[in-house]
Amino acid sequence: MTASPAGRASSAPLMGRDAEPTLFEISVPGRRAYQLRTTEVPARPLAELVPAAHLAEVPVAIAEVSERDLVAHVTRLSHRQFSVDLGMYPLGSCTMKYNPKFCDAVAADPALASVHPAAPAALTQGWLEILVELEERLCAITGMSAATLQPAAGAAGELTGLLLMRAYHESRGDARRRVIIPDSAHGTNPASVTLGGYEVTTVPSNDRGLVDLEALRGVLGPDVAGIMLTNPNTLGLFEEEIEGIAAAVHEVGGLLYYDGANLNAILGVVRPGDMGFDIVHMNLHKTFATPHGGGGPGAGPVAVAAHLVEFLPGPRAVREGKGFAWATPSRSIGRVHGWHGNALVLARALAYIQVHGAEGLTRVAQHAVLNANWLRRRLAAILPAAHDRMCMHECTLRATALKDAYGVRALDVAKALLEEGFHAPTVYFPLIVDEALMFEPTETESPQTLEALAQAIERIAERAATDPEGLHRAPQTTPVARVDEARAARHLIATADAARE
Amino acid sequence: MADYLPHTPEEVEAMLAFVGVDSLEGLYAHVPVAVRLAGGLDLPAGMTEPDAAAVVAGYGAANAARAAELVCFAGAGAYDHEVPPVVRALAGRSEFVTAYTPYQPEVAQGVLQAIFEYQTLVARLSGLPIANASLYDGATALVEALNMAHGATGRSRMLVSSGVHPHWRAVARTFAAGTGHEVVEVPLLEGRTDWSGVDPEGVAAVVVAYPNYLGVLEDPAEARALATAAGGLFVVAGDPVAAGVLRSAGSWGADVFVGEGQPFGTALSFGGPYLGLFACAEAQVRRLPGRIVGETLDTEGRRAYVTTLRAREQDIRREKATSNVCTNQTLMAVAAAVQLGWLGTAGLREVATRCAQGAHYLFDELTKLDGVAPASPAPFFREFALRLRRPAREVVARLAEEGILAGVALDALVGPGDRSIEAPEEVLLVAVTERRTRAEIDRYVVAMRGALQ
Numbered sequence: 024m025t026a027s028p029a030g031r032a033s034s035a036p037l038m039g040r041d042a043e044p045t046l047f048e049i050s051v052p053g054r055r056a057y058q059l060r061t062t063e064v065p066a067r068p069l070a071e072l073v074p075a076a077h078l079a080e081v082p083v084a085i086a087e088v089s090e091r092d093l094v095a096h097v098t099r100l101s102h103r104q105f106s107v108d109l110g111m112y113p114l115g116s117c118t119m120k121y122n123p124k125f126c127d128a129v130a131a132d133p134a135l136a137s138v139h140p141a142a143p144a145a146l147t148q149g150w151l152e153i154l155v156e157l158e159e160r161l162c163a164i165t166g167m168s169a170a171t172l173q174p175a176a177g178a179a180g181e182l183t184g185l186l187l188m189r190a191y192h193e194s195r196g197d198a199r200r201r202v203i204i205p206d207s208a209h210g211t212n213p214a215s216v217t218l219g220g221y222e223v224t225t226v227p228s229n230d231r232g233l234v235d236l237e238a239l240r241g242v243l244g245p246d247v248a249g250i251m252l253t254n255p256n257t258l259g260l261f262e263e264e265i266e267g268i269a270a271a272v273h274e275v276g277g278l279l280y281y282d283g284a285n286l287n288a289i290l291g292v293v294r295p296g297d298m299g300f301d302i303v304h305m306n307l308h309k310t311f312a313t314p315h316g317g318g319g320p321g322a323g324p325v326a327v328a329a330h331l332v333e334f335l336p337g338p339r340a341v342r343e344g345k346g347f348a349w350a351t352p353s354r355s356i357g358r359v360h361g362w363h364g365n366a367l368v369l370a371r372a373l374a375y376i377q378v379h380g381a382e383g384l385t386r387v388a389q390h391a392v393l394n395a396n397w398l399r400r401r402l403a404a405i406l407p408a409a410h411d412r413m414c415m416h417e418c419t420l421r422a423t424a425l426k427d428a429y430g431v432r433a434l435d436v437a438k439a440l441l442e443e444g445f446h447a448p449t450v451y452f453p454l455i456v457d458e459a460l461m462f463e464p465t466e467t468e469s470p471q472t473l474e475a476l477a478q479a480i481e482r483i484a485e486r487a488a489t490d491p492e493g494l495h496r497a498p499q500t501t502p503v504a505r506v507d508e509a510r511a512a513r514h515l516i517a518t519a520d521a522a523r524e
Numbered sequence: 525m526a527d528y529l530p531h532t533p534e535e536v537e538a539m540l541a542f543v544g545v546d547s548l549e550g551l552y553a554h555v556p557v558a559v560r561l562a563g564g565l566d567l568p569a570g571m572t573e574p575d576a577a578a579v580v581a582g583y584g585a586a587n588a589a590r591a592a593e594l595v596c597f598a599g600a601g602a603y604d605h606e607v608p609p610v611v612r613a614l615a616g617r618s619e620f621v622t623a624y625t626p627y628q629p630e631v632a633q634g635v636l637q638a639i640f641e642y643q644t645l646v647a648r649l650s651g652l653p654i655a656n657a658s659l660y661d662g663a664t665a666l667v668e669a670l671n672m673a674h675g676a677t678g679r680s681r682m683l684v685s686s687g688v689h690p691h692w693r694a695v696a697r698t699f700a701a702g703t704g705h706e707v708v709e710v711p712l713l714e715g716r717t718d719w720s721g722v723d724p725e726g727v728a729a730v731v732v733a734y735p736n737y738l739g740v741l742e743d744p745a746e747a748r749a750l751a752t753a754a755g756g757l758f759v760v761a762g763d764p765v766a767a768g769v770l771r772s773a774g775s776w777g778a779d780v781f782v783g784e785g786q787p788f789g790t791a792l793s794f795g796g797p798y799l800g801l802f803a804c805a806e807a808q809v810r811r812l813p814g815r816i817v818g819e820t821l822d823t824e825g826r827r828a829y830v831t832t833l834r835a836r837e838q839d840i841r842r843e844k845a846t847s848n849v850c851t852n853q854t855l856m857a858v859a860a861a862v863q864l865g866w867l868g869t870a871g872l873r874e875v876a877t878r879c880a881q882g883a884h885y886l887f888d889e890l891t892k893l894d895g896v897a898p899a900s901p902a903p904f905f906r907e908f909a910l911r912l913r914r915p916a917r918e919v920v921a922r923l924a925e926e927g928i929l930a931g932v933a934l935d936a937l938v939g940p941g942d943r944s945i946e947a948p949e950e951v952l953l954v955a956v957t958e959r960r961t962r963a964e965i966d967r968y969v970v971a972m973r974g975a976l977q
Contacts, residue, residue: 042827043633046641046865057871059606063962064882069769072884074903077741079771083648085869090610093865097638101619104634108618117624121528125573127621131612134584137591139598140795141932143917146594146924149586150794163566175660175796176851178838186702210839214848218671219702223843261555291565292552298559308851316855317635318625318657318815320797336698357698361601361663361691361784362795374580380570383527389548390529393536396543396551413545413554438630447628452839469530470539496823501630503822508629511820511832515809517654518644522819 026475031110031444040502043099046086047519056090103502105446107314111472113398115417115449115461116209116257118287118309120391125378126313126371135370140362144348150366151347154340157373158324164376164384165281165303166296167326171336172369173360177284178211180304180323181251183336185219186356187302187327188249188278190334194354197276199248205234207257207453209284221248228455232258232410232419236267243271249278254298255285255415257453259395259461269299278302278331283323286310287465288392288416291385301328311372322368336360390466391416394473398464401477405484406436409456417463419456420448426458431487431494433458438505439486439497443479526572591792594929595964597886599907599955600737600937601662601689602795603765603787605875606959611789611866615859625815625851629830630822635854636829639817642861649767650760650781650803651774657815657831658857659800659849662784663695666731666761668802668813668847669780670696670705673729673757675811675846676779680705682729685717685747686944687736688761690937711943715740715900715909719747724754729780731759734773735766738945738953739883739907740900744776751779757808764788764801766905768876773803780804789863790856799856810836813847875958879906882956882965889969890954895976899951907955909934909945913976916952922975928968931955 069078088096105112112119130136138147158170174180185202192199202221204212206228213223224242229235233256250272254262262268272279281300287310295303307313308321315321327335336359337351379387392415399408399418406420422433437447437460449461464473486494498504516522531539536548545551552560571579584590596604619634626632626639639657646655659665670682682700684693686709693709700707705728711718715738724730730751735741744760751758759780760773765787767773773781783801790798804812810833818832838845867875883906890896895913912919916933923930934948945951956965 040826043637045637045644046861047644055868055870056610056866057868057874058608059871059874059878059958060961062878062882062958062960064878064885064960064965065962067881067884069877069880072880073741073770073905076743077770077903077905079769079775082769082869082873083651083767083772085645085648085864085867085872087868087870088865090866093862094610094614096865097614097862098617100634100637101614101617102634103637104619104623105628105631106619107622112624114624114627119622119624122622123526123528123573125526125576127616128577129580131616132580132584133592134581134587134590136791136793137604138587138589138794139596139604139792139929140602141598141600141937142589142594142929143920143924143933143936145921146589146929147587147794149583152586153583160567166561175664175853176849178848178850179660179664182699182702182848186698189701210837210842210845211848211850213843214838214841214845217843217845218699218848220704261552263554263556266556266558292561293555293559294561297561306851314621314855315624315851316853317620317623317632317638317858318854319660319851320853320855321851356701358663358691358694359698360796361661361689361695361798365660365796366794368797370580370583374576376567377576377579378526378570378573381565381567383570384565384567386527386529386548389551390531390536392551393531393539393543393548397539400543413543413551437628441628441631446624446631449627467528467530470535498630502633503630503826503828504824506629506822506828506830507820508830508832508834511818511830512834515654515816515832516819517640517809517816517832518647519641520644520647521653 025471026478031475045519046096049092049096050086050088052087054087054089056088056093110444111468111476112446113448113462113464114446115463116284118463118465120312120465121467122312122314126374129374130367130371136367148346151340153370153373155342155347157369160376161305161324162326164290165326166294167303168329169332169335170324170326171339172324173336173364174323174325175360175365176319176321177304177306177323178215180325181211181215182218183325183359184280184302184304185215187331187334189219190356191331192248200246202248203242203250206455209257212251212282232260233262234268236264239268240271243275245275247275247277249280251280251282253282253285255288258409258419259414259417260410261415265298285416288388290388291381292388301331307368307372311375313368313371320365320368322365387466394464394466394468398462398473402480405480406460417461420460421456422458422460425487429487429491431491433460435494436460436483439483439494440479441498442500445476445479589929594924594927596929597954597968598929598932600932600953601784602792603955604792604957604959605787607789607791608866611859611863614862615789620855620858626831633829636817638858638861640829642857643817645861645864646801646803649764651772652781652803653806654809655803656812657817658853659802659814660853661798661800662782663692665782665800665802666692667696667699669759669782670729672780672808672811676808677728677756679726679728681727682707683710683722683727684731685710685733686712687717687733687742688731689737690939690942694939709943715902716742719750724750727754727756729757729759731761733761735763735905738900738909739904740902741905748777765876765879768872779808785860789859797853797856799853811846814849814852878958879956882960883908886956886965890972893973893976910952910954911950912952915949919952919975923971926971928971
C-alpha cells in the first residue's frame with residue numbers, strides 16, 4: 024500500500040509558535056463590534072425599571088475589541104487546534120470519524136434551529152417527528168423497544184440508565200445494592216454507579232481480555248442490580264461469552280446495561296437487544312458522527328427493553344393520530360434534561376442514519392473493523408497487540424518493547440505522532456494494559472492514510488533506537504511543546520484575571 | 525444512497541487478504557451466531573444528501589413556530605437573542621467543531637484557550653473566582669451544585685426555591701433518587717420565595733433564582749442568611765444576560781453560581797444543545813465538576829493551557845470522582861466566549877438594558893387591557909407573568925394565528941402541585957429580548973386585546 028498524506032496534517036505548525044494573546048489582552052477601551060436591531064422601544068433609564076438595590080455599581084467588564092480583531096483572534100486560535108477535518112484522529116474509544124458537512128447544514132437550518140423549546144406541540148410538529156423518527160431508528164439499530172432522547176452525553180445516559188435500573192427494582196420492592204463493572208471499563212461507568220446510589224463491584228478480565236465468566240458468577244448475588252458492559256469492550260474485543268454473561272446476570276434478577284461507546288463496531292451486525300441487554304445508551308457524537316465539538320455537545324439517548332419502557336424519562340415525543348404529541352410514561356423517573364435533550368445533535372444523527380440506511384450503516388461497521396484489523400497487523404512488529412487476534416473497531420497495542428529496549432514509552436510515541444501530523448491514539452487506557460496505545464482508525468480513513476500512519480510509527484521506532492532523548496522531548500513542531508501539567512495543578516490559574524495577579 | 529467510505533472494492537479485497545479473512549462478514553467470525561442479526565437492520569434504504577435535504581425541509585416546514593413564521597415572546601430560560609453571522613462563522617469553524625476533548629494539549633491550544641477565556645467571562649459574570657469549562661445545561665448544572673454542596677457539608681437536605689425553573693427542579697428531583705438527596709421546594713408567595721417557616725437545620729444548600737423563573741427580582745439576602753445560619757452553601761441560579769447590569773451572584777454572597785448559557789451565541793435550537801454555566805468560590809474548587817482549563821508553561825517556557833485538577837475526574841478517580849461528567853458542551857462555550865467578545869462590555873450592558881426596556885414597555889401596555897393582570901406585584905427584569913381572563917394555552921394558540929408566539933403557558937411548564945404559583949392555567953410567562961421592535965410589541969398588544977375579547 025502506498026502512503027498518502029491525505030489524512031495527515033503535515034503542515035503543522037500552521038501559525039508559528041508564538042503564544043496568542045487572550046481576548047482580554049487585545050482589548051482596547053472604546054472599541055466595539057456589536058450591532059443591534061433598531062427597535063424604537065422607549066429607552067427608559069434602567070434606574071426607573073429596576074430597584075437600585077439590584078443594580079451593579081460597576082457593570083461587569085467583558086472586553087472591547089473590533090470585529091476584525093475578534094475574527095483574527097479566534098481564527099488564530101483555530102489554527103492552534105487539531106481536528107478531524109485537518110487529519111487522522113485515531114483516538115481509541117472516541118470514534119473520531121469524518122463528520123459529513125450535510126449534517127452541519129441540517130443543524131444550521133433555521134426552520135429547526137429557530138424553534139423555541141416551549142412552543143406548543145401543535146406548532147412544533149416537525150421537531151416531534153424528528154424525535155419520533157430518530158427514536159424508532161435507534162430502537163431498530165439496538166433491538167430495543169423505546170428510548171429517551173434527553174440525556175446530553177454518554178455519561179448522562181449512563182446515569183439515566185442506572186436510575187431506570189433502580190426504578191425497575193424498586194417497583195418490584197426489590198432493594199439492591201451493587202452494580203458490576205469489568206476492570207477494563209471507562210471511568211464514567213463507576214462514577215455513574217456512585218451517583219446512581221449503587222456500589223461498584225469490579226470483575227476482572229481473563230487472559231483473553233474478556234470478562235471472566237467464572238469470576239463474574241462468583242460476585243453475582245441477589246443484591247446485584249445489574250452489570251454495565253461495553254461490547255466490544257474497551258480493548259476492542261468482542262465479549263464472546265455474552266450469552267453466558269446475560270444468562271448469569273438475569274438468573275440473579277439483575278439487568279444488563281450496554282455502554283454504547285463502541286457501538287460503531289457492530290451496526291447492522293449484532294444488536295444489544297439480541298445479546299440480552301435491557302438498557303442501552305448510545306453516543307451519537309461517536310457512532311452517528313454528530314461532531315464532538317472539542318468536548319461536546321454530545322447526545323446520549325437511552326433505549327430500553329419492553330419491561331422498562333414505563334420508567335423512561337418524560338416527556339417523550341410519540342405518534343398520535345396523524346401527528347405527534349408529548350407523553351410521559353406512567354412510572355417515569357422524571358426529567359433528565361432542562362428541555363428535550365440536545366435537539367440539534369439529534370437532528371444531525373437522524374440525517375446521518377437516513378443517508379446511510381440499513382446497508383450503509385452495516386458497511387460503516389464492517390469498514391471500521393477492517394481498518395482496525397489492518398492497522399493491528401501492519402504494526403504488529405513494532406507495537407504488538409495486547410491480545411493478538413481479530414479485534415473489532417479498535418486495537419489496543421503495547422509499547423512495552425520500545426520501553427524495555429530504549430526507555431521510550433507509549434506517551435513518547437503518542438507525542439511523536441503529533442509531530443508526524445497525526446493525532447495521538449488513546450494512551451494508558453484501558454488501565455489493565457501496560458503501555459497501552461489504543462488506535463481507532465474509524466471507517467472513513469483510506470488505506471493510504473493508514474499506511475502513512477504506519478510509516479510514521481516506523482520512523483518513530485527508528486528514532487527510539489537512535490535518539491530516545493529526542494522522543495522524550497517531542498513534540499517540537501506543534502504550537503506548544505509538552506506542557507507542565509503539574510505546575511497547572513499546583514498553582515491553579517483558571518481565569519485571565521487570576522493570571523494577572 | 526450516500527456513504528463516506530473511501531475504500532475501493534480492490535482495496536477492500538487487498539486489505540481483507542492482508543488481515544487473513546475472505547470477506548467483510550468474516551471479520552465477525554468469532555461473534556456467536558446466536559446473537560448475530562440475520563437479514564440486516566429494519567431501516568429504510570439510504571438516500572443521497574439532496575434527497576435527504578428534501579425530507580429535512582419537510583420537518584422544518586411542519587414547525588409552525590419557526591422564526592420565519594412567529595415573532596418570539598417566549599422565554600422561560602430560552603431566549604431569542606441576536607446571534608450575528610460573525611459568531612456563527614467563528615464558532616462554526618471546523619477546527620472547533622470536529623475536535624475531541626483536549627487530551628493532547630500540544631495540538632489543542634485553540635480549544636483550551638477559548639475555554640480559558642470562557643471561564644474568565646463566566647467568573648466575571650458570576651462575581652466568583654473560578655468557573656468550569658461548561659456543563660450540559662442549566663438544569664444539570666443545578667444538580668452538580670447540589671452534589672457539590674453534599675460534598676462540602678456531608679449533608680443531603682437541599683432547600684430549593686420554587687422560583688428556580690420548574691424543569692430544573694424536576695431534574696434535581698430525578699437525580700436525587702440516586703444520590704438520596706432530600707430536595708425541599710420552598711413555595712413562592714406573590715412571586716417571591718417564602719422562606720418563613722423553613723428550618724435551616726442540617727441544610728447542605730440553599731438555592732435561589734435571580735431573577736426567578738417568573739422574571740421576579742427577589743432579594744437574595746434572606747436566602748443567604750439562611751445558608752449562613754445552616755452552614756450550607758448558597759447557590760444562585762442566575763440569568764447571565766441580567767448579570768450584565770445586575771449585582772453579581774458573588775456580591776450577594778453566593779458560594780456557587782449556576783446558569784443557562786444559551787443566551788450567549790446559541791440559537792433557540794428547540795432546547796439544545798445549550799450549556800450549563802458553573803462558577804464557585806475558591807474554597808470549593810477541589811469539588812468542581814467536569815473539566816477546568818488552567819494556564820501553565822510548556823517545556824520551553826511559553827504560555828500554554830491544559831485541563832487541570834484532573835484528579836477530581838471520572839477517568840482518574842472512577843467511583844470517587846466529583847462528577848461523572850466527561851463530554852460537556854465545549855462548542856457552545858466557545859460560541860459564548862465569541863458572542864461575549866462581540867458584544868463587549870458596552871454591548872452586554874446594552875442588550876440587558878434593552879431586554880428590560882422592552883419587557884417593561886410590553887408589560888405596561890398589556891396590563892392596560894381588560895382581562896390582564898400582573899401575576900405578582902414584585903419588580904421584574906426582562907420577563908414577567910400575567911394572569912389572563914382566558915386560559916393561557918388558548919391565548920398562545922390564538923396569537924400564533926397572528927404570527928406571534930405570545931409566551932409560555934405556565935401549566936405547560938410546571939408540574940401538578942407545583943408551589944410556585946396558583947392556577948397556572950391562567951398564567952402566561954412573557955419575555956422580551958433586544959431583538960423585539962416597538963412595532964412587534966405593539967402588534968402583540970393589539971392581538972392580545974383581540975384574543976381576550
